[in-house]
Amino acid sequence: MEPSFKMLDERSGRYLPFIYPEEIPFWEAAKQRQIRLQRCSSCGRAWYPIGPACPFCFSMKFEWVAMSGRGTLHNYVVFHKAWTPWFEKRVPYAVVQVELEEGPRLTTNLLDCPIGDIRIGMQVEAAYEDVTDEITLVQFRPAKR
Numbered sequence: 001m002e003p004s005f006k007m008l009d010e011r012s013g014r015y016l017p018f019i020y021p022e023e024i025p026f027w028e029a030a031k032q033r034q035i036r037l038q039r040c041s042s043c044g045r046a047w048y049p050i051g052p053a054c055p056f057c058f059s060m061k062f063e064w065v066a067m068s069g070r071g072t073l074h075n076y077v078v079f080h081k082a083w084t085p086w087f088e089k090r091v092p093y094a095v096v097q098v099e100l101e102e103g104p105r106l107t108t109n110l111l112d113c114p115i116g117d118i119r120i121g122m123q124v125e126a127a128y129e130d131v132t133d134e135i136t137l138v139q140f141r142p143a144k145r
């Protein structure tokens, strides 16, 4: 996988995330239906967003490890305005913050859940959406358990 700074996917009309070189392990894992994040080799904590050093102890030694994909809905906001044409058929939609079992929080979307059913504290599990041949987004849906 190569870094990508393409903003708009002409085929879908959807805006794409930039993929910085240091994030490639995350995006490659997403393509394989896995959340892989950095875990500190000194204090053992995982973190997100991706960065060069542990935000807890500032060690620069880390490894990429697979997360369980399970988490809790920590917070959310509902968008009623379509900021780009792609969202026009999708409003209202929720942007949620999921706290993974391992601790890091991801800002993402909640799929397969009507807005009125969203509850802070609900159990969620990772879902993956192939947006382009290169990019798969990590999203979440209500947990089946």
Ligand SMILES: [Zn+2]
Binding pocket: 040, 041, 042, 043, 044, 045, 054, 055, 056, 057, 058, 059
């Ligand atoms: Zn650390």
